Amino acid sequence: TYPKVATQIVKLGDVDVTINGIAKGAGMIAPDMATMLSFIATDAPIAAPVLQDLLSRGTAKTFNAVTVDSDTSTSDTLLIFATGKAAARGAPAIADPKDARLGAFRRALGKVLKSLALQVVRDGEGARKQVEVTVTGAKSARSAKRIALSIANSPLVKTAVAGEDANWGRVVMAVGKAGEPADRDRLSIWFGDNRLAHEGERDPGYSEEATSAYMKRDDIRIRADIGIGRGKATVWTCDLTKEYVAINGDYRS
16 A cells, blocks of 8 residues: 655765665565565675575564465565675675675665565555564574464454454464463463463453553554573564455455
8 A cells, every 4th residue: 555665875884885675565475485576776786695695684584574464475576686886986895795894784684674574564455553473481483483473373363453452362372373382371471561461370460441552552562471481583463354354355366
């Protein structure tokens, strides 16, 4: 419903270089590198193998950490191009992924990738709310991400968010079905700053009024602490609305 663009200007050596990015996508989004197309361009003189290394590393916590509906697409594409035009202004040529001069460029590229990825989620088909899911205390970072995606992809969690219902039981279910190590009696759950469950039970200080007010926001944060390790991960999704069903129920190929 809107153009998705992002820009960063950053120093490479002593020269300003630009990173521009655009993205297309709203449904069938669960990048696994869904229908998603994104293109990044820079004038920095950076060799293709270095760009590949930067992009591969940058997608893990950006495009590969978003999901609209858990469905992937055969046309998933994320490409980065370097024109090298900034070399004429004195920007150094970079041919080694470990080059220390890449630090600022790598961080700027990460900001562009994250911005575009979150814009795709925000524009999810029929979406009204953006949802950030963070899992802490898992056995490993990989386990945390799998649990986070289980929560983010759960139709029951997503419809609860659409209905502005802080149904933490749906989150417990999604943690359990992830198939990762977890202990019900160590599980804690937050919606925003409101702790709903602690050590597997309803939090004694839980406020229905405060949590219900929080659920009316456009940006919702869900956190689940598994309580068994130090693994953590964050993913982003959107709510699942009647409009999503209408859009895809009317779709004809």
